Amino acid sequence: MNTNIAVKDKPRKNALVMFIHKLGSPPWFYEFTGKLIPWLWLVFAVLAAWALYLGLVKGPADYLQGESVRIIYLHVPAAWMSMLIYSSMAVMAFIALVWRIRMVEILAMCSAPIGAAFTIVTLTAGSLWGRPTWGTYWVWDARLTSELVLLFLYLGVIGLYNAIDEPRKAARAACLLAIVGAVNLPIIHYSVKWWNTLHQGSSVSLLGGSSIDASILWPMLIMAFAVKFYYAANLLTRARVRLLEQDLRKGWVKDLIREQRT
């Protein structure tokens, strides 16, 4: 107990630590992200436009897959994001449960719909890509199946969060579920991978096992970088709305509305 008080009494000198602490406060968060979000959208738009120009206009079609290879610029970045968002959600859920920071709870919960959307995009784009290249919309391939289970995990988190009325209790319950899912996810992934090799023999391999040509690789990597900014912008926008909803009757929101009116 004594050490706790000592730490609190000591003035915080580290500017970064101060900055992070301030972001935990709703008015600060609201103001700061309001300034940040337009820039995030701008970076995303520029990078995505550049990647799409390189990929769709400048880049050549694949000699084997033809024009359908261009789905890669949507499919692969979305697939990476679907997994990255789940892990970032689980990390935030852990922070939210341990330190009970409301802002992190909101951020973790706002990540779930974005991650689910990326998973749906991955599955849809993959299906449409599978039709011309593999000759079928769906195979029970290891990656497809784990992506589908990942979607179910996302839906579970979203479903639980929406089912409980009290927002903070809902967030804590869904955060715990996200962590349980994160612990299970590697086990699910490897069991599905191994199930697939057991049942199907050799699975279909993307791009015939050959390494990806630079003309395809670079636009894809730029796109993968661009969607990180999309995630940040989308997440912060959602978090701001959720914050306003929850704090509707608090002083800072009332002040904000008054400012907007004048």
Added chain:
Amino acid sequence: MNPEYAGGSLSGAFVALVRRDLLLAFRRRTELLFPVIFLLVVISLFPLGIGPSPQLLARIAPGVIWIAALLATVISLDALFRSDFEDGTLEQFVISGHPLTLIALAKIATHWLVAGLPIVLLSPLLALWMNLSTDSLSVMVVTLALGTPILSLIGSIGVGLTISLKRGGQLLSLLVFPLYVPILIIATAAVMAASDGLPYTQFLGLLTAGLITSVTLAPFAAAAALKISLS
């Protein structure tokens, strides 16, 4: 409650709780039988829907029996904490001073004894129905004996999270089925390997590893979930 078990020790509390829950379960025998009857009905629907060809039934038997076991477990899971939550007993457990993890483990153990063990005992009959060969029949029973406790353990986390909801049952299935995927895969692979005459002990090893891991971790998560639901 029997006074000699109501002492302060951890094992005393554990045994007392298991005894009480078993007694309560045996007072409500129809509820006790419901998952077993459900299992029988679901399994009997498969030959009706797919056709009575013995080879086909033997081929799909491991998957069918295991999926039916998953469904029967999820149906019975809702009763795990429900009555204790509704009449306030769960809150009394929390303030009793005993760790909630231990209480959760006792409730999960009882749930398995009441809902999981009957499935294991019934499985030879189900395997015969599905034309499973006698060699793979014993493997089927072993996978169920190792796997159904994992189902109860993982399921308890989902129940803990949904207990405060009025209609938590529908959500519960969405929460726990994705988590059951590895068990389903490993258990059915073991039975299929056995019916193909291939080695299967590695799968039983994996299932045992899963059982040990979930016994160690799941009660903590279930206790944390209950605390959130009670807050």
